[in-house]
Amino acid sequence: MPSADGFIKSTAGGRFAATFMIDDLMYNFSGSFASSVPAFTCNTATISYSSLKNLNSTRSFEGRVGPSKVQLNLANGPVIDGVLDMPLSPGSTVSGSGVWTQN
DSSP: OOEEEEEEEEOTTSEEEEEEEETTEEEEEEEEESSOOOOOEEEEEEEEOSOGGGSOSEEEEEEEEOSSEEEEEETTSOEEEEEOSSOOSSOEEEEEEEEEEEO
16 A cells, blocks of 8 residues: 655644645645644654545545544545654544645
8 A cells, every 4th residue: 555754733723734745746635623632743644545546535534633643544545644743642532524635
């Protein structure tokens, strides 16, 4: 399964942006969590995907943030994960949706 490195940043308002460089294109997955999640940063995020065709449109996800890692499992297969720059305690189960863009 192909993978790419990038980062995830979130705000205390429950919004986030994840960015990955794949084949010289920047893929952005931006969205919001369904419940309140403290702000966090992960500068060592990785996305694993079966096809670039999976990195498009609006996608729902579920996963976990904290205490030391983040993992977002997108409904159509890709997985975004990494180690948080600063631990969050307690960790929480998350869900929400995001939109893929590329440039």
